[in-house]
Amino acid sequence: MELIPILSTIILVATISTFILAVGAYILYKIREGQVKVSPEQKPDYLEAEYFVPREKKEHKVFIEEAIEPKPNINSEGFEPVKSVSGKQTEAKYRVVEDLGSKADVKSVSRNQVVMPKMKFEKYSLPSDETVSKDSFHEEIKWR
Amino acid sequence: MNINQSIKKLKLHFRNEPVNNDFNGNEWKLIKRIIFSGIISIILLLVIYFTLPLTVLTISSLIEYATIVALVIFLFILLIRYFGILFFSYFYMNEYTFKPINGFKPFVSIIVPVFNEARVLQKSISSLLNLDYKDFEIIIVNDGSTDDTINVAEKFVGYQKGKYGSVKVSLINKPNGGKASALNLGIKVSKAEFVLCMDGDSILTPLSLKMAIRHFVNPEIGAVAGNVKVLNRKKFFTDLQALEYVEGLNMARGAQSAIRLVNIIPGPIGVFRRAAVQSVDYYSGDTFAEDADITLRLISHGWKIYYEPNSISYTEAPVKLQQLLKQRYRWTRGIIQSIRKHKKLMLNPTIKFGDSFILWTMFYEALLWPPMNIAAHLFFIFAALFFGFTSLIFYWWAALALLDIVAAIYCVAAEKEEFRLVGYAIIYRMVFILIIDICKAMSTIEEFLGIKMTWGKLERVG
Numbered sequence: 357m358e359l360i361p362i363l364s365t366i367i368l369v370a371t372i373s374t375f376i377l378a379v380g381a382y383i384l385y386k387i388r389e390g391q392v393k394v395s396p397e398q399k400p401d402y403l404e405a406e407y408f409v410p411r412e413k414k415e416h417k418v419f420i421e422e423a424i425e426p427k428p429n430i431n432s433e434g435f436e437p438v439k440s441v442s443g444k445q446t447e448a449k450y451r452v453v454e455d456l457g458s459k460a461d462v463k464s465v466s467r468n469q470v471v472m473p474k475m476k477f478e479k480y481s482l483p484s485d486e487t488v489s490k491d492s493f494h495e496e497i498k499w500r
Numbered sequence: 501m502n503i504n505q506s507i508k509k510l511k512l513h514f515r516n517e518p519v520n521n522d523f524n525g526n527e528w529k530l531i532k533r534i535i536f537s538g539i540i541s542i543i544l545l546l547v548i549y550f551t552l553p554l555t556v557l558t559i560s561s562l563i564e565y566a567t568i569v570a571l572v573i574f575l576f577i578l579l580i581r582y583f584g585i586l587f588f589s590y591f592y593m594n595e596y597t598f599k600p601i602n603g604f605k606p607f608v609s610i611i612v613p614v615f616n617e618a619r620v621l622q623k624s625i626s627s628l629l630n631l632d633y634k635d636f637e638i639i640i641v642n643d644g645s646t647d648d649t650i651n652v653a654e655k656f657v658g659y660q661k662g663k664y665g666s667v668k669v670s671l672i673n674k675p676n677g678g679k680a681s682a683l684n685l686g687i688k689v690s691k692a693e694f695v696l697c698m699d700g701d702s703i704l705t706p707l708s709l710k711m712a713i714r715h716f717v718n719p720e721i722g723a724v725a726g727n728v729k730v731l732n733r734k735k736f737f738t739d740l741q742a743l744e745y746v747e748g749l750n751m752a753r754g755a756q757s758a759i760r761l762v763n764i765i766p767g768p769i770g771v772f773r774r775a776a777v778q779s780v781d782y783y784s785g786d787t788f789a790e791d792a793d794i795t796l797r798l799i800s801h802g803w804k805i806y807y808e809p810n811s812i813s814y815t816e817a818p819v820k821l822q823q824l825l826k827q828r829y830r831w832t833r834g835i836i837q838s839i840r841k842h843k844k845l846m847l848n849p850t851i852k853f854g855d856s857f858i859l860w861t862m863f864y865e866a867l868l869w870p871p872m873n874i875a876a877h878l879f880f881i882f883a884a885l886f887f888g889f890t891s892l893i894f895y896w897w898a899a900l901a902l903l904d905i906v907a908a909i910y911c912v913a914a915e916k917e918e919f920r921l922v923g924y925a926i927i928y929r930m931v932f933i934l935i936i937d938i939c940k941a942m943s944t945i946e947e948f949l950g951i952k953m954t955w956g957k958l959e960r961v962g
Contacts (some may be wrong), residue, residue: 411508
């Protein structure tokens, strides 16, 4: 007997069986789903949820200073970072100077902020530090 | 939960979002649809009855002729689709391979919505703590679980040891409201500019976040779709699904990414720009495929969507046929609901051609292809049984199997997947795709008739 008719018969039987299996399984699934009764319930307009959030870790607040040479975009009117979506500036330009987590009661800071000890860094500022930026308008900037 | 000095408890007050859906439960609409489809069917039968005797062919010749024509048309459409996807997928891979890796690593919030995931949550969170990324937090949103999920989640709240230091893990306990509602609450609580949304049972590979986030350096990118792979393999249906994810879903996603119009950001892993999610008013709970819906809304708002093949999320696939049908039933109806929500864009390509194109491809895959495939199978069975064209079915299978084997080899090689999956390509189309297409066709009919459905929950093995 030739091979192709045998294979054709096998494929034909397999296809018909798959059809029967798929339709049968689907009907069975619908019957089972139909047995699960879901009662429609009236839901309120507003809901309440509990939010468990760890308190800010003090050791996360670190004092940092700029660790690179000033770039041409830093002018006498203050530190003006180039607005870039790459975010590389805040990532690579600083190094940790001192961790005051347990020593000082530092005010809460957001993730992108840095806490600047003013006695050290009066003469230049980060974009987030407005008060120091204002000072820099009146005084000459001196880089360490 | 034991509230100590290191953890604070807050109350969140939020709007209860409407859950599915506007499409269900309208009795009059259902009756109108049945009458309409009945009339159309009668007209078609009458046309066939009166026009058939007018043909010069005998019934036997007609069947023979139609068989050959059907075979040619079917294979032609299949080849166009396959080679179109293969071409764009290759084009994308080529571009992707030479894309420079940048150092864009902003702070990211990972939102983990969980509903009865006690068995798998531990593994999932552990995979997140092992991420090769410095600046991220984890927000677990317990969507009213009824099992032990809450206790498992509570153990993680606090600062957990990550790869590069401690990782903040928070927990939100909310009443059950669906995945969309859980994700929305998590995103609203987070303050990060980028959020990674995943499933409670997903296991992320260490590089997944780092690889996905780098694409956001382009401000036009609103979201990045990850690569979903099957976790529980070495079983008949899960292996077939593993092949389907690689050959059927990821290859197509790669092709779509070549034109920055990925049509579904998968639930198990998707990274979003917060501004993009806000611009489309967050996830919507009015469809059963919230991931497809938000993707279409992002595209319609002009955001570009990219696919990152190295951002991998392993997820549990249904093991039993019943579970598989349940999952595909929900996916199909959800996708149809999403397409219906955007039908204006689909019907008018002048508004945005890209949107219209992507919606038509979804329409073709979800609604047109399954009945075509089923009809072709039925036709060949009919021709073989009643007119003796048995050998045709062999050649037809051989052509399809060859096509699937070639595509499987390409995809398995491109994704460095298990080579044994290629073996399943022999029965992939004739068995697996036929079952899935029958389920899709049935779901389409039910959606068209407006039959009520529930979300359903896949039981996790862990």
